[in-house]
Amino acid sequence: MLGDKKIIFSGVQPSGNLTIGNYLGAIKNFSAFSEEYKCFYCVVDMHAITVRQVAADLRRRTYETLALYIACGLDPEKNTLFVQSHVPAHAELGWVLDCHTMFGELSRMTQFKDKSAKHADNINAGLFTYPALMAADILLYQTDLVPVGIDQKQHLELSRDIAQRFNGIYGDTFTVPEPYIAKSGMKIMSLAEPLSKMSKSDTNQNAVVYILDGKDDIIRKFKRAVTDSGSEIRMSDDKPGINNLMTIYSCFTGKSFDDIEREFEGKGYGDFKLAVGEVCADALTPVREKFNALMNDKAYLEEIMKKGADEAAYCARKTMSKVKRKLGFVAL
Ligand code: TRP
Numbered sequence: 001m002l003g004d005k006k007i008i009f010s011g012v013q014p015s016g017n018l019t020i021g022n023y024l025g026a027i028k029n030f031s032a033f034s035e036e037y038k039c040f041y042c043v044v045d046m047h048a049i050t051v052r053q054v055a056a057d058l059r060r061r062t063y064e065t066l067a068l069y070i071a072c073g074l075d076p077e078k079n080t081l082f083v084q085s086h087v088p089a090h091a092e093l094g095w096v097l098d099c100h101t102m103f104g105e106l107s108r109m110t111q112f113k114d115k116s117a118k119h120a121d122n123i124n125a126g127l128f129t130y131p132a133l134m135a136a137d138i139l140l141y142q143t144d145l146v147p148v149g150i151d152q153k154q155h156l157e158l159s160r161d162i163a164q165r166f167n168g169i170y171g172d173t174f175t176v177p178e179p180y181i182a183k184s185g186m187k188i189m190s191l192a193e194p195l196s197k198m199s200k201s202d203t204n205q206n207a208v209v210y211i212l213d214g215k216d217d218i219i220r221k222f223k224r225a226v227t228d229s230g231s232e233i234r235m236s237d238d239k240p241g242i243n244n245l246m247t248i249y250s251c252f253t254g255k256s257f258d259d260i261e262r263e264f265e266g267k268g269y270g271d272f273k274l275a276v277g278e279v280c281a282d283a284l285t286p287v288r289e290k291f292n293a294l295m296n297d298k299a300y301l302e303e304i305m306k307k308g309a310d311e312a313a314y315c316a317r318k319t320m321s322k323v324k325r326k327l328g329f330v331a332l
Helices: 021-037 055-071 087-097 103-107 110-118 125-140 150-170 215-223 240-253 259-264 269-295 298-325
Strands: 006-012 039-042 082-083 145-148 179-180
Touching: 006 125, 021 039, 021 055, 021 110, 021 145, 021 240, 039 055, 039 215, 039 298, 055 082, 055 298, 082 298, 087 125, 087 269, 087 298, 103 125, 110 125, 110 150, 125 150, 125 298, 145 150, 150 179, 215 269, 240 259, 240 269, 269 298
Parallel strands: 006 039, 006 145, 039 082, 145 179
Antiparallel strands: none
């Protein structure tokens, strides 16, 4: 708790090319949290270097990620937006938690197994201890709730185990965080293969709509979206393509599935796909414009980073001094 508010923390990889899946399933909903919770959103550049990065690209994507979150509606006055490497306490607590995390636990992480298979020439120690650094991110802020995708659930369970272990040895130190996993109804699927999730790294560029795509690209991608046999616009188990388009249309317009079915009664797939493309493009145009304006104002973004780092460091310091005292580090 901070004051009378519970705490939310989430980490985001520095990547500029987020999809409408990220937008509708996560970011768009983040701004609503700030009324009820104290929210920290952290661009995790230190996690990013567990795989090899080109320095100039990492730097640019760090600005882009921050700009994109602000453009999507996260108000830097109401949320603490910051960059992980600007708050050294993450690395500091990361080491402490490394010493309280078991080799066996880390070996069982499926993301480690996947990433070490994918980057077989660079299976470094950081890739292995990644979840302990993630636990440090979360526990530093006495976080109550962590909004993450389902793929991060295992890491979050490990964070809870680490917190409980530490509390068990040293007495109450960390809040044990709860995951907040967005409802699966919000899951946005690939436009080309509607049975698999829309993924920003899909090699088929027609399958993915990015938040920063231009209007023409968006319309074209939706026009090409795979649909199903039949011709009716309605939710049905055997219509994964139409279900996905209806979900997207509903998320952008706020209309219920019943309303959508009524709206498109007697119309064909072509009309519907165009309509989905249009609401999506219209919703994203102001986001893209805001993003471009922010990217042209690095000084402003740096001001936000600085303010965010100061706020985060203030909270992190409190936890760190408690941790050091419990461990037996000498305070000067
Ligand atoms: N591991 C997360 C991901 O890949 C990013 C992350 C780092 C994170 N630290 C975090 C998410 C803390 C939530 C809380 O998406």
